[in-house]
Amino acid sequence: MYDADVIVIGSGGGGAVIAKELGEKGLKVLVLEAGPFYGNKKWQNPNSERGGEWSSSYNDLDVDLYKKTYNSYENNMNDVVSGAFRFGPADRRRDPWHRVMKQKGDIWQVSGVGGTTQHYWSQSPRAFPSAVDGIWPISYRELIPYYEKAEATLPVQFSPTTPKEELFYYGAKKAGWTLIPTLNVDTPGYRPNPNAILRANEHLMDPNYSMEQLSHMEGCTLRGHCVNGCTTGPTMDKIAKRGTLVSYIPLALKTGNVSIRPNSFTIKILTEHDPKEGLRATGVQFRDTWTGEIGELKARTVVMAAGCIESPRLWLNSALPYNAWVGRGLTNHYFDWVGGVFDEKDLMSIMGMPAVYPYVGHTSGARVDIPGIGIFQVSCLSPGLMSFLTYGFSGAGFDAFNPPEPGEPWDMRGRVVGPELKELMMNYSRTMTMLLLTDDEVQFSNRVEVDPLLKDENGPIPIIHYKPSPKTLQRRDQLARYACETLQAAGAKKIIRSDLPTGFLLHLESTMRMGFVVDTNCEAYQVGRLFIADNSVHFNGIGGPNPTLTTQALATRTAEKLAGKYFDQPAEIVK
Amino acid sequence: MHPAKSYALSASPHTIATFRALVEAIVPNTPELAPFGAEQTIGASELGVQDYMIWELDHTLALFFGMELTNFPLSAPTAGMLNSGAVQLVASGHAQHVPNESLWETSPYSAIAPPDRIRVLAMLEELIVDLGALPPPYRDDGGFVKFIVDYLVRGTMFGHYSEWSAYGTTRLDTPTERRLEHFPIGWRQAGYPGVSLGYRALMGFPLTIVRKGGESTIV
Numbered sequence: 001m002y003d004a005d006v007i008v009i010g011s012g013g014g015g016a017v018i019a020k021e022l023g024e025k026g027l028k029v030l031v032l033e034a035g036p037f038y039g040n041k042k043w044q045n046p047n048s049e050r051g052g053e054w055s056s057s058y059n060d061l062d063v064d065l066y067k068k069t070y071n072s073y074e075n076n077m078n079d080v081v082s083g084a085f086r087f088g089p090a091d092r093r094r095d096p097w098h099r100v101m102k103q104k105g106d107i108w109q110v111s112g113v114g115g116t117t118q119h120y121w122s123q124s125p126r127a128f129p130s131a132v133d134g135i136w137p138i139s140y141r142e143l144i145p146y147y148e149k150a151e152a153t154l155p156v157q158f159s160p161t162t163p164k165e166e167l168f169y170y171g172a173k174k175a176g177w178t179l180i181p182t183l184n185v186d187t188p189g190y191r192p193n194p195n196a197i198l199r200a201n202e203h204l205m206d207p208n209y210s211m212e213q214l215s216h217m218e219g220c221t222l223r224g225h226c227v228n229g230c231t232t233g234p235t236m237d238k239i240a241k242r243g244t245l246v247s248y249i250p251l252a253l254k255t256g257n258v259s260i261r262p263n264s265f266t267i268k269i270l271t272e273h274d275p276k277e278g279l280r281a282t283g284v285q286f287r288d289t290w291t292g293e294i295g296e297l298k299a300r301t302v303v304m305a306a307g308c309i310e311s312p313r314l315w316l317n318s319a320l321p322y323n324a325w326v327g328r329g330l331t332n333h334y335f336d337w338v339g340g341v342f343d344e345k346d347l348m349s350i351m352g353m354p355a356v357y358p359y360v361g362h363t364s365g366a367r368v369d370i371p372g373i374g375i376f377q378v379s380c381l382s383p384g385l386m387s388f389l390t391y392g393f394s395g396a397g398f399d400a401f402n403p404p405e406p407g408e409p410w411d412m413r414g415r416v417v418g419p420e421l422k423e424l425m426m427n428y429s430r431t432m433t434m435l436l437l438t439d440d441e442v443q444f445s446n447r448v449e450v451d452p453l454l455k456d457e458n459g460p461i462p463i464i465h466y467k468p469s470p471k472t473l474q475r476r477d478q479l480a481r482y483a484c485e486t487l488q489a490a491g492a493k494k495i496i497r498s499d500l501p502t503g504f505l506l507h508l509e510s511t512m513r514m515g516f517v518v519d520t521n522c523e524a525y526q527v528g529r530l531f532i533a534d535n536s537v538h539f540n541g542i543g544g545p546n547p548t549l550t551t552q553a554l555a556t557r558t559a560e561k562l563a564g565k566y567f568d569q570p571a572e573i574v575k
Numbered sequence: 576m577h578p579a580k581s582y583a584l585s586a587s588p589h590t591i592a593t594f595r596a597l598v599e600a601i602v603p604n605t606p607e608l609a610p611f612g613a614e615q616t617i618g619a620s621e622l623g624v625q626d627y628m629i630w631e632l633d634h635t636l637a638l639f640f641g642m643e644l645t646n647f648p649l650s651a652p653t654a655g656m657l658n659s660g661a662v663q664l665v666a667s668g669h670a671q672h673v674p675n676e677s678l679w680e681t682s683p684y685s686a687i688a689p690p691d692r693i694r695v696l697a698m699l700e701e702l703i704v705d706l707g708a709l710p711p712p713y714r715d716d717g718g719f720v721k722f723i724v725d726y727l728v729r730g731t732m733f734g735h736y737s738e739w740s741a742y743g744t745t746r747l748d749t750p751t752e753r754r755l756e757h758f759p760i761g762w763r764q765a766g767y768p769g770v771s772l773g774y775r776a777l778m779g780f781p782l783t784i785v786r787k788g789g790e791s792t793i794v
């Protein structure tokens with residue numbers, strides 16, 4: 001007997017999408033999520049008591065509970081050890097789930113319904129066509145209708161301008177970049193970010209509406225907390241920033257066909273040998289993170305959407321057939337981060353304002369796209385996060401011990417500490433920072449594997465290794481030069497390149513690659529009825545653009561393929 | 576006893592002194608910044624960021640040991656690593672300042688001058704140390720040393736410039752029990768107005784996506 005048509009493992013960037021799509025097709029879907037379910041009546045105190053087991057109803061969602069947890073305080077929300085956003089069990093008295101990393105860096109993934117999209121910045125660009133066509137086993141054209149559908153569902157809209165974007169555009173234009181008004185980026189240029197954020201509230205500039213009123217209405221209020229959890233909106237499904245907890249999850253629950261079980265860590269994929277189909281998935285084993293009890297569920301098909309680390313870990317810990325590429329080919333856009341400190345008088349003459357106001361507007365609102373190299377995007381954070389990303393986190397050591405060569409476009413490179421740090425931080429509100437995303441080359445040696453000795457309650461734990469290729473390094477250096485030139489052109493008085501360490505992992509992709517581990521339908525070559533719907537199926541790092549929209553487009557497509565192959569459902573989107 | 580106090584007391588004086596020395600070197604007290612406001616002089620150790628670092632390191636690692644999930648507190652071995660680094664720096668003759676003898680016994684790391692403490696971090700992360708002389712789990716594990724040294728710097732900054740210290744007497748409670756007691760000093764130093772419901776800062780929309788019939792155009 002089957003418990004459902006489909007079991008989906010993980011409810012983040014990809015899992016929530018495929019659950020909603022399959023539910024809309026009338027399939028019965030069970031979602032197992034390792035972390036908590038915030039904003040749900042079944043879990044009144046999600047971080048300190050077990051609460052309920054399943055949620056299957058849209059009416060379970062509760063915006064007041066959601067806003068109570070999402071309080072926007074950066075340490076409370078984003079502390080990697082004990083924050084509401086961390087990769088760990090819902091119970092915040094407990095330690096996070098450990099991953100072994102023998103290099104400088106940090107893995108930023110979030111458990112819980114919505115996964116890492118709970119604190120993502122919701123930038124939703126498409127892949128660079130040049131990174132897909134003739135490279136992926138499917139074409140860019142094939143993806144377009146699914147991009148359109150995901151963009152309309154989230155929905156995606158171009159970012160509004162606030163002071164920091166204004167300054168960014170001013171610098172980008174002076175540095176010679178031109179506006180590219182497109183979603184399909186073939187040529188370099190600047191544009192506002194296509195973000196999954198509801199358009200700014202039309203009454204935002206009207207003083208007759210108080211901020212309190214506006215915060216309970218539909219539409220972004222430019223409060224700048226995207227990374228610390230957005231709370232603007234009247235109901236859960238109308239929260240301004242469209243992480244999947246507030247976009248696809250409510251839609252999935254509305255179908256009446258989807259049930260979600262948080263606090264449930266899947267530890268094994270169950271399989272059987274079928275005389276006709278060969279090895280195929282039949283269900284899962286999971287562990288309740290509060291009670292430690294192990295449960296089993298059976299379904300006709302299984303979808304892994306546990307993210308780029310846990311999907312390969314689950315494969316390996318389930319002893320599924322050997323495939324040399326499982327966990328291999330990890331890309332990560334080898335990030336860099338630069339900042340420019342501005343003088344008040346320059347800002348006055350450019351914008352008529354004395355500051356950059358890094359805490360206002362979308363966390364990231366504008367970008368320069370350079371196919372073949374990557375992207376630099378204005379990205380500004382609250383001071384705790386900003387201070388460490390700009391001055392405390394580096395693969396290049398301490399600036400004071402290795403100051404940059406004269407003639408470099410940055411004045412400082414690497415960590416800055418001591419009295420100098422304090423002076424720089426006094427200028428926080430006049431500092432514009434940018435995140436750089438490199439077109440990262442796939443390397444077989446970059447990987448997720450499992451530790452032969454170390455285990456946690458969910459089995460052998462993952463080990464992550466990432467080292468950029470020479471080509472990736474070269475592109476990243478070029479990108480840092482472009483970004484710093486834009487800061488110079490805008491008139492920054494002091495420029496810092498933090499030179500982030502290689503192991504800072506946010507845009508993990510391609511650890512279960514299409515064409516190697518899964519076929520073009522995202523079904524595993526070696527295990528029938530087992531599909532994957534997270535960042536891991538990407539063939540590469542899509543050229544540098546932020547990865548989630550591509551995962552969401554693919555998950556939409558995979559839902560169609562899965563329903564077509566095993567449930568005789570016709571495809572809706574015609575290519 | 577107050578939980579925050581009881582927790583702080585559970586770390587040894589050596590460990591506390593070592594972490595105080597670490598956070599002082601990274602975010603120091605700066606009397607020279609007094610003209611910009613009295614709060615600008617305040618450094619991380621006055622905000623208790625050493626306790627933050629100790630708490631974090633003691634709540635970060637849980638692994639199966641035998642048949643049970645076991646917490647491995649990392650603050651004491653991490654302090655041991657910094658102290659070993661300080662001893663090795665002084666022994667190598669590369670210390671730029673004379674250590675303070677009266678503090679040497681409690682914590683060699685706190686006895687060396689702040690710039691030398693940063694030098695120890697650099698030596699450790701570049702693995703220019705005898706890794707065999709470090710305490711486990713860092714002994715002969717250069718990869719883990721690199722990871723943790725980098726964490727020490729950014730963790731200190733996040734502790735200082737986030738709202739953590741403003742949880743005051745509740746700052747070492749389990750996170751769901753912490754309550755904000757005042758406006759965070761680190762935020763004031765940065766000129767951050769704090770959590771806000773929104774800003775009337777809309778300056779226009781350079782581009783807009785218009786959707787009709789499953790297709791989008793840009794205007």
Ligand SMILES: Cc1cc2nc3c(=O)[nH]c(=O)nc-3n(C[C@H](O)[C@H](O)[C@H](O)COP(=O)(O)OP(=O)(O)OC[C@H]3O[C@@H](n4cnc5c(N)ncnc54)[C@H](O)[C@@H]3O)c2cc1C
Nearest residue numbers: 010012013014034111115116121122123266534535546548
């Ligand atoms: C700070 C930050 C900002 C970002 N900003 C952007 C952005 O602006 N745009 C963009 O495109 N991307 C952004 N990203 C990346 C984005 O978050 C990821 O691309 C996206 O979330 C990936 O989706 P996923 O489904 O692969 O994994 P996740 O979203 O991480 O979801 C995986 C889910 O599976 C669950 N899970 C894991 N293991 C198991 C198990 N064994 N059993 C059950 N459940 C399990 C996890 O708890 C999690 O909920 C950002 C990331 C970070 C950290």
Ligand code: SF4
Nearest residue numbers: 220221223224226230
């Ligand atoms: S800026 Fe970000 S956090 Fe603020 S309302 Fe808009 S989407 Fe939400």
